[in-house]
Amino acid sequence: MNIECPIPVETDELVRLGHGSGGELSQQLLQKHIFPYFNNPWVAEGRDSSVLPLGDQQLVFTTDSYVVTPLFFPGGDIGKLAVYGTVNDLAMSGARPLYLSCSLILEEGLPMETLDRVMASMGEAAAEVGVALVTGDTKVVERGKGDGLYINTSGIGMLEQPLQIGPGQIQPGDRILLSGDIGRHGMTIMATREGLEFESPLQSDCAPLHGAVAKLLNAGIVVHCLRDLTRGGLATVLVELAESSGYQLLAREDDIPVCTPVQGACEILGLDPLYVANEGRFIAFVPEQDAARAQSILCGCPVSEGCQVIGEVRNVARPQAVLENALGYERLLDRLPGEQLPRIC
Amino acid sequence: MNIECPIPVETDELVRLGHGSGGELSQQLLQKHIFPYFNNPWVAEGRDSSVLPLGDQQLVFTTDSYVVTPLFFPGGDIGKLAVYGTVNDLAMSGARPLYLSCSLILEEGLPMETLDRVMASMGEAAAEVGVALVTGDTKVVERGKGDGLYINTSGIGMLEQPLQIGPGQIQPGDRILLSGDIGRHGMTIMATREGLEFESPLQSDCAPLHGAVAKLLNAGIVVHCLRDLTRGGLATVLVELAESSGYQLLAREDDIPVCTPVQGACEILGLDPLYVANEGRFIAFVPEQDAARAQSILCGCPVSEGCQVIGEVRNVARPQAVLENALGYERLLDRLPGEQLPRIC
Numbered sequence: 160m161n162i163e164c165p166i167p168v169e170t171d172e173l174v175r176l177g178h179g180s181g182g183e184l185s186q187q188l189l190q191k192h193i194f195p196y197f198n199n200p201w202v203a204e205g206r207d208s209s210v211l212p213l214g215d216q217q218l219v220f221t222t223d224s225y226v227v228t229p230l231f232f233p234g235g236d237i238g239k240l241a242v243y244g245t246v247n248d249l250a251m252s253g254a255r256p257l258y259l260s261c262s263l264i265l266e267e268g269l270p271m272e273t274l275d276r277v278m279a280s281m282g283e284a285a286a287e288v289g290v291a292l293v294t295g296d297t298k299v300v301e302r303g304k305g306d307g308l309y310i311n312t313s314g315i316g317m318l319e320q321p322l323q324i325g326p327g328q329i330q331p332g333d334r335i336l337l338s339g340d341i342g343r344h345g346m347t348i349m350a351t352r353e354g355l356e357f358e359s360p361l362q363s364d365c366a367p368l369h370g371a372v373a374k375l376l377n378a379g380i381v382v383h384c385l386r387d388l389t390r391g392g393l394a395t396v397l398v399e400l401a402e403s404s405g406y407q408l409l410a411r412e413d414d415i416p417v418c419t420p421v422q423g424a425c426e427i428l429g430l431d432p433l434y435v436a437n438e439g440r441f442i443a444f445v446p447e448q449d450a451a452r453a454q455s456i457l458c459g460c461p462v463s464e465g466c467q468v469i470g471e472v473r474n475v476a477r478p479q480a481v482l483e484n485a486l487g488y489e490r491l492l493d494r495l496p497g498e499q500l501p502r503i504c
Numbered sequence: 505m506n507i508e509c510p511i512p513v514e515t516d517e518l519v520r521l522g523h524g525s526g527g528e529l530s531q532q533l534l535q536k537h538i539f540p541y542f543n544n545p546w547v548a549e550g551r552d553s554s555v556l557p558l559g560d561q562q563l564v565f566t567t568d569s570y571v572v573t574p575l576f577f578p579g580g581d582i583g584k585l586a587v588y589g590t591v592n593d594l595a596m597s598g599a600r601p602l603y604l605s606c607s608l609i610l611e612e613g614l615p616m617e618t619l620d621r622v623m624a625s626m627g628e629a630a631a632e633v634g635v636a637l638v639t640g641d642t643k644v645v646e647r648g649k650g651d652g653l654y655i656n657t658s659g660i661g662m663l664e665q666p667l668q669i670g671p672g673q674i675q676p677g678d679r680i681l682l683s684g685d686i687g688r689h690g691m692t693i694m695a696t697r698e699g700l701e702f703e704s705p706l707q708s709d710c711a712p713l714h715g716a717v718a719k720l721l722n723a724g725i726v727v728h729c730l731r732d733l734t735r736g737g738l739a740t741v742l743v744e745l746a747e748s749s750g751y752q753l754l755a756r757e758d759d760i761p762v763c764t765p766v767q768g769a770c771e772i773l774g775l776d777p778l779y780v781a782n783e784g785r786f787i788a789f790v791p792e793q794d795a796a797r798a799q800s801i802l803c804g805c806p807v808s809e810g811c812q813v814i815g816e817v818r819n820v821a822r823p824q825a826v827l828e829n830a831l832g833y834e835r836l837l838d839r840l841p842g843e844q845l846p847r848i849c
Contacts, residue, residue: 262568
């Protein structure tokens with residue numbers, strides 16, 4: 160006799176846009192459907208780049224696929240993003256970026272002129288950063304099976320001194336530095352898609368961060384942790400780092416800069432700038448005694464001239480990210496629950 | 505007065521499926537629209553992987569995006585292909601594969617069960633090969649902007665001895681070894697798509713080749729050049745290597761093994777197995793005095809047990825790839841002109 164299985168099975172579970180958000184659903188996808196199949200210490204760390212031994216060197220390896228739409232936007236394009244984004248993942252480990260790969264998935268019918276513009280932009284960005292684009296691949300898919308152009312870049316960097324930079328190094332008392340105002344990239348993409356116009360034009364913040372990081376390290380600042388604020392924005396990064404460090408991270412709302420057009424666009428669209436993606440902003444955790452000097456160094460670099468100390472690390476019972484408002488009230492931050500802005504990078 | 509421009513400009517030039525074939529159009533795309541924007545010695549070499557200095561080590565770096573359809577086929581799936589294909593590009597430089605990245609572009613609506621099957625297959629393949637999958641990325645695109653699942657893997661390997669393996673090392677008199685029968689992967693994909701069935705079932709040859717290469721090198725065989733026979737097949741690889749080495753490459757038709765089901769499928773579909781893609785076959789150029797020993801070593805490895813000496817390198821006026829038939833007549837080989845089988849890898 161056949162009895163129908165009474166246990167609900169998840170055979171109809173499907174990938175949703177939110178699984179690519181960088182927020183809560185992304186975490187579930189990784190923890191449940193990807194990490195379990197790859198059993199090694201680097202996967203367990205779940206970081207954007209991995210520090211690997213190669214002979215007696217320490218190299219850093221990272222990868223990102225770029226699916227941003229539209230391909231061109233105020234302040235940048237998919238080509239620049241594909242160089243800067245991967246360079247930034249290397250920089251967040253303290254590595255000097257050396258080599259990039261470039262793998263293209265082109266949709267049949269893409270105008271060659273578009274490809275040329277993107278490649279020219281990648282070439283310029285690579286030259287600006289001082290990385291060599293050394294290997295590549297090109298695939299073409301049929302019309303309707305892509306969206307013009309997707310780019311993957313993987314990057315190799317090198318640790319020039321023995322560094323331990325990561326969530327495990329975060330200490331109670333550390334100050335949290337934010338390199339500039341938040342939300343420009345995500346709101347630029349959104350405004351471009353929606354055809355919104357503002358009095359002061361919005362521009363993506365996309366920029367390479369390795370130079371600013373190198374200045375911190377070369378000045379002897381003891382950098383405990385670095386993280387760029389991409390998908391999921393500042394709030395999601397704070398939540399992740401609170402969990403992985405095991406400490407409470409307190410950020411003061413009033414010290415987090417948001418420019419007027421971003422604030423305006425967020426209000427119109429009902430979005431919270433804390434969760435909006437950036438492509439040229441990062442936070443740094445440094446010991447209290449180094450904080451003022453680190454801020455001054457970062458303020459001297461064009462990509463981080465708006466650097467602010469926004470908060471600190473506390474040793475309390477539960478590892479949480481907390482936002483304190485002007486009146487001193489605290490609220491817990493959560494990861495981005497679903498999808499806010501699909502395909503922003 | 506405005507005069508219309510009398511010079512035809514190529515503003516309406518579009519990407520075509522053939523630009524992803526690995527043949528003549530792919531070369532044009534690279535030479536005209538990609539390489540000019542990246543000015544460094546590795547791009548000029550135009551190889552599938554690049555040998556790079558990192559401190560006092562020599563690392564090898566490669567990347568490939570996988571867009572094969574269907575995702576599962578007899579003998580393999582996109583996950584296995586994404587591991588083996590990138591490992592093989594490293595192996596063709598003589599490197600020991602160490603680290604892989606994995607970047608996914610998922611289409612909204614992909615069943616999680618499909619993702620799980622592919623990830624499990626990648627995990628198995630990585631364990632089999634002995635590489636660690638150390639970093640990754642996941643993006644999700646809207647329905648109709650992808651095709652289920654695209655995978656990029658980039659790979660890092662290490663040269664364990666100072667090796668010079670490449671087209672520039674090919675010498676007159678070298679023997680050309682082919683590691684087994686050709687055309688299985690391409691014809692398996694084609695037959696699966698077209699729903700063709702044969703008496704003896706077709707299976708992809710997809711397999712990792714680093715073990716066979718390591719055996720050659722460890723035995724002290726002086727390997728001048730290695731190349732895996734992917735998009736464009738054996739013929740396209742011979743044409744490319746004739747051009748880049750500057751010598752004539754002669755292959756004897758009767759010595760090139762093609763199994764019966766591949767021969768049958770090619771006849772039905774009007775295809776030439778010389779141009780059909782493989783994912784587990786390679787050719788090796790070795791000095792005449794090493795050829796018999798190299799063949800015997802390769803015949804001792806399961807992935808290359810059907811190894812044959814198929815031809816030799818000649819120093820004649822024009823660098824061409826030539827096919828000699830059973831009667832001694834020679835014909836010139838060309839690159840694959842357009843697209844034979846889109847999305848075979």
